Amino acid sequence: MRTTVTYARSLARTAARRLAARLADGYARAKAEPDAGYTTETIVITALLVLCGIAALGVLTTKVLDKVNGLNF
Structure with a gap:
């Protein structure tokens, strides 16, 4: 049971990191193109x-x- 919880936490962290990276990338692109x-x-x-x-x-x-x-x- 403990490994399942650890695996779920790992997946959640990975998803959160990917989401943060994607948002940061989108924000950077929006700043690069002022008329986007x-x-x-x-x-x-x-x-x-x-x-x-x-x-x-x-x-x-x-x-x-x-x-x-x-x-x-």
Whole structure:
């Protein structure tokens, strides 16, 4: 039983070290490229603008259909 606990602790330490190394590497790369997040920011802003456009189109469609349905010939 003791060897299983020791093995589990060893695995946990190894996983923690790998995670810390990977985070440090990602942080170093992000500092090396100052505009690395620009693309993500642009995509998010574009998606929000598209969402606003779709919402405006829905409102306008509803208003136009209400006007058309209110016409009497």
